[in-house]
Amino acid sequence: MKQHFLMKKRLSFLGFLLVLVGIACAAMTMTQFSIANSFSSIPKAMIWGCSNFYPTADSFTNFPDIMLKLQETLLISIASASVAAIFAFVFALLGSQVTKINNTLAAFSRFIANVFRNIDVSIWALVLLFSFGQSSLTGYFALFVASFGFLTRAFMETIDEVGSGAIEALRATGAHRFSIIFQAVLPMSMSQLISWVLFMIETNIRAATLVGILTGSGIGFIFDLYYKRMDYHSASLVVLAIVVSILVIEQISNYVRRAML
């Protein structure tokens, strides 16, 4: 009986695996993808990268330009994340199970957060291109909307997690909703909320590169420019600048997180 039970489980797992492999094979034949070719092209790509994709002394003449664009990108990323955080906090309060005003508003705010979160930032950039054209403002809005969706969701879960205990206690004293939010909810969740905002800033800096290519602004634009001019040395300098700035931001936010605990 028991052996039969285990055997059945094993067989169903095997069946599942076979189906997966089948789908993968079908997809590869349909797209004419060859594993052998893709692996053999890796060394070729590496050789090309090493012989072209490095900054030269010449490309450093573009350095001031790159730094200017990098600065713009960093500021847009930080601004979009922090402004989105304020809006997200309000929506999270409405949507959280422990602070909601009523179920209709909670459902509405959850719905909004889900819609904004599930549409990727690159899609937002493309959609917003139609209304705002190619400018930094479009990039800012795209990052803002995506950050808003993600942060609302994250904040909501944070507020749910810090628990209803103190909120219930303050309700029992007759405290007003705003008193409860500022005296209990915020102090309890503040460090985690800031942690999420820092994470969002990091994510935005990464996303800003792609958004920049699409909206013709910031560091993404200048990378695209050099790349299409086949000025690979300058393009590699851009990549290097992005990597270094992400590492620095990550260090700073790690430091802030540690200092808060």
Add this chain to the structure above:
Amino acid sequence: MTTLLQFKKVSKQYGSSTVALSDVNFSVNEGELVSIIGPSGAGKSTLLRCINRLIDATSGEIIFDGMDVLSIGRRNLKKLRTKIGMIFQNYNLVERLSVFENVLHGRLGYKTALVGALGFYHEEEKARALEILKSLGLEEQIYKRCDQLSGGQKQRVGIARALVQEPRVLLADEPIASLDPSSSKVIMDHLKNICETFGITVLVNLHQLDVALNYSDRIIGISSGRVVFDGMPSALTHDAIRQIYGSDPDGLNLNVERPKEVAQKR
């Protein structure tokens, strides 16, 4: 003795089938210490929360200090809640704030939204909070963060927060369920003392029968949402205990002095 609180045919239903309270009738006099006992899930917590409307009863009437609790509007509900202090099993403090701030939270019910949100308190309120903290033996802990305190200390902060409200009644929801025996004794002694010296009525949910017998003026026994016992501790017979807990008292591993002796001692 005046009646402070009265339950008349109070029922609470969750959804369409789960009955938490059914046809509950009892009254509490001013200055009494009343224990509510019963097995887990009998409806003790629901009963306490119906008094300050953290939970709305489905039907019946609750009269507190002459007010019809179930029909009052929002503004009066706020006023009602300021008169009712509450302490909890899990203390329900804002752990990241100091003891002092947590105690002052008890004053928020008297404040407007803006003043409360900004956390402005009068000098008298601060002085009163300090006085209460001292009387509970917490003067060393005043500026500590609450997450650095022991369970017993946290519960005393909870009591201080409730007392600073200057309540008529103190609701204690399993106040000692997460505490060791010696901390439990400290907390129960404080509750008894509050009841006797300030004349504040205390309603306490307990699942320690021995504590209920030792400390209460009166015991209310609840089983599946119904009041099955209401009387002096000395009147709590084996039969009554069996009715409340659904099992024989000898099998409950109770370490109780005979209720009668306790009553005589007091």
